[in-house]
Amino acid sequence: MSNRKAISFFLFLLFSIFVIAKTEAQSCQPSGKIKGKKPPKDQCNKNNDSECCEQGKYYTTYKCSPTVGAHTKAVLTLNSFEKGKDGGGPSECDSKYHSDDIPIVALSTGWFNNMKRCFRNVTIYGNGNSVSAMVVDECDSTMGCDLDHDYQPPCNNNIVDASRAVWKALGVPKSQWGEMDITWSDDNA
Numbered sequence: 001m002s003n004r005k006a007i008s009f010f011l012f013l014l015f016s017i018f019v020i021a022k023t024e025a026q027s028c029q030p031s032g033k034i035k036g037k038k039p040p041k042d043q044c045n046k047n048n049d050s051e052c053c054e055q056g057k058y059y060t061t062y063k064c065s066p067t068v069g070a071h072t073k074a075v076l077t078l079n080s081f082e083k084g085k086d087g088g089g090p091s092e093c094d095s096k097y098h099s100d101d102i103p104i105v106a107l108s109t110g111w112f113n114n115m116k117r118c119f120r121n122v123t124i125y126g127n128g129n130s131v132s133a134m135v136v137d138e139c140d141s142t143m144g145c146d147l148d149h150d151y152q153p154p155c156n157n158n159i160v161d162a163s164r165a166v167w168k169a170l171g172v173p174k175s176q177w178g179e180m181d182i183t184w185s186d187d188n189a
């Protein structure tokens with residue numbers, strides 16, 4: 001092998017190792033599946049694009065979420081943190097309900113990280129704007145289709161489930177509230 005070829009080969013090897021390591025770090029595999037049960041009559045709030053579990057349908061569960069960076073890709077969804085709305089039970093961080101007029105979010109299980117992000121703020125970038133919002137709840141990726149989760153399927157592993165104040169602050173027209181690609185980062189990270 002010529003010197004030049006050897007160097008190219010060596011660089012290629014380094015690059016491959018880097019790519020493999022990066023993929024390894026970012027991969028978050030499903031942890032299981034749950035079988036949907038039919039919600040009891042008048043259960044499961046279909047408002048605000050909430051999905052209800054279907055009888056016999058399988059839903060993938062996750063204990064992990066993608067690795068967090070300076071601009072972590074996520075899907076922003078709309079949630080109510082008020083009593084009797086589509087959010088289900090009170091918030092995981094303090095067992096309380098919260099006003100939807102405050103920018104607050106629930107994060108997928110992996111990002112919620114066993115309450116470690118409770119009451120920390122994250123910055124959400126979307127629609128050309130950004131807003132700082134406090135983490136108060138978990139969007140459960142490990143369970144769903146029961147009373148505690150308003151008979152909704154488990155969360156995907158890349159969800160930032162936000163109060164209307166977040167959507168408002170990002171300047172998204174109300175008719176488009178529901179689901180949007182965003183990025184986010186930890187404040188003071």
Ligand SMILES: *[C@@H]1O[C@H](CO)[C@@H](O)[C@H](O)[C@H]1NC(C)=O
Pocket residue numbers: 045047048078079080084085086087100163164
């Ligand atoms: C739907 O979302 C809006 C905005 O957050 C909220 O005001 C409303 O109460 C929600 N509806 C229900 C039934 O949860």
Ligand SMILES: *[C@@H]1O[C@H](CO)[C@@H](O)[C@H](O)[C@H]1NC(C)=O
Pocket residue numbers: 102103104121132133134
């Ligand atoms: C954190 O978020 C809350 C809203 O939930 C906001 O009132 C507060 O100003 C934020 N803190 C910082 C440092 O941005």
